[in-house]
Amino acid sequence: MNITEFLELSFGRWRSQRSGHHLAFAHFEEVLSTIDIVPLEKDDAVVLSICESYQVDPATIVHPFRMSWEGESDWDDKPVSGNTVLVPVPDAENPARGKLLREVGYAETIAAVGTYHMSEDGTFTLLTEYDRACAEEKIWFATPNLRFRVATIKTSDGKGVTTASFSSEIRSLSSSHI
Amino acid sequence: MNITEFLELSFGRWRSQRSGHHLAFAHFEEVLSTIDIVPLEKDDAVVLSICESYQVDPATIVHPFRMSWEGESDWDDKPVSGNTVLVPVPDAENPARGKLLREVGYAETIAAVGTYHMSEDGTFTLLTEYDRACAEEKIWFATPNLRFRVATIKTSDGKGVTTASFSSEIRSLSSSHI
Numbered sequence: 001m002n003i004t005e006f007l008e009l010s011f012g013r014w015r016s017q018r019s020g021h022h023l024a025f026a027h028f029e030e031v032l033s034t035i036d037i038v039p040l041e042k043d044d045a046v047v048l049s050i051c052e053s054y055q056v057d058p059a060t061i062v063h064p065f066r067m068s069w070e071g072e073s074d075w076d077d078k079p080v081s082g083n084t085v086l087v088p089v090p091d092a093e094n095p096a097r098g099k100l101l102r103e104v105g106y107a108e109t110i111a112a113v114g115t116y117h118m119s120e121d122g123t124f125t126l127l128t129e130y131d132r133a134c135a136e137e138k139i140w141f142a143t144p145n146l147r148f149r150v151a152t153i154k155t156s157d158g159k160g161v162t163t164a165s166f167s168s169e170i171r172s173l174s175s176s177h178i
Numbered sequence: 179m180n181i182t183e184f185l186e187l188s189f190g191r192w193r194s195q196r197s198g199h200h201l202a203f204a205h206f207e208e209v210l211s212t213i214d215i216v217p218l219e220k221d222d223a224v225v226l227s228i229c230e231s232y233q234v235d236p237a238t239i240v241h242p243f244r245m246s247w248e249g250e251s252d253w254d255d256k257p258v259s260g261n262t263v264l265v266p267v268p269d270a271e272n273p274a275r276g277k278l279l280r281e282v283g284y285a286e287t288i289a290a291v292g293t294y295h296m297s298e299d300g301t302f303t304l305l306t307e308y309d310r311a312c313a314e315e316k317i318w319f320a321t322p323n324l325r326f327r328v329a330t331i332k333t334s335d336g337k338g339v340t341t342a343s344f345s346s347e348i349r350s351l352s353s354s355h356i
Binding site: 015017019021023026028030032119120121123125142143146148150152154160161164166168170 | 193195197199201204206208210297298299301303320321324326328330332338339342344346348
């Protein structure tokens with residue numbers, strides 16, 4: 001599976017069941033949410049603006065998309081919702097690798113460019129470095145309508161993993177997409 | 179990482195935090211347990227007996243081990259414990275692949291031979307086919323003292339995944355091993 005196939009299979013509405021593990025305290029978090037992954041045109045104004053801010057040629061991008069989520073955690077009763085735009089930029093020389101640009105929110109000061117690679121077994125791995133931490137996400141499809149996601153947060157030296165989470169995401173076949 | 183390195187890194191005592199997802203009902207299960215993975219000699223009587231029952235030459239095996247676990251699930255209050263002996267048999271032609279023989283318990287009638295492969299990114303994937311279902315386990319190390327495990331049960335046609343679980347396993351550095 002290449003990045004284009006991976007993204008095309010990801011479009012749609014997903015019902016997500018997520019378990020968070022706080023490793024030091026062996027604490028569990030449970031979250032149910034709905035995730036929408038909607039393709040955008042390459043010349044969408046938001047997409048062009050993201051390309052400009054990262055100085056990326058829009059001709060080199062594939063399948064930009066908006067991801068939105070709405071859920072509820074058992075750690076606090078407030079619904080957790082948000083959305084962001086993501087822009088994949090495959091490497092010209094090695095299409096199994098690339099960058100993932102993320103829309104920077106109004107309140108954010110740190111750019112969030114991740115690097116991804118697709119492994120031969122179809123796992124998409126995304127690494128994003130922040131100021132003091134590094135996030136790793138692995139996403140793969142068990143079937144076309146079921147994907148799994150494992151996310152870990154490491155300290156920036158890469159040694160300590162503080163939290164890990166696992167999501168089972170089932171496609172909502174009956175829903176309409178906005 | 180090859181299978182020998184993977185097994186050697188796995189030996190020890192692990193504190194496991196496992197989340198089970200029952201996909202159809204979006205139900206969560208939480209389990210805390212202790213797992214011991216202890217190497218056995220290749221000429222241990224149990225190992226030789228397993229080799230004999232599967233008609234495998236003991237000279238072709240690597241790092242047989244006993245795995246035991248003791249935990250508690252929030253689905254029932256009874257402690258969940260057990261142990262089994264596992265015998266890896268790498269393929270002569272492709273050492274990244276092989277068979278994993280499992281000790282057959284007194285009450286079991288079905289042999290449980292799994293097939294494994296190590297991917298280039300160090301993920302150990304084990305497939306075990308049962309009468310009406312197929313289990314897939316992916317295990318990988320985030321650090322030498324932290325490993326993750328994702329297990330799924332599929333219907334035997336490979337289409338439906340009924341349950342998925344995620345384990346974070348932290349090495350117990352202070353404990354003594356039996």
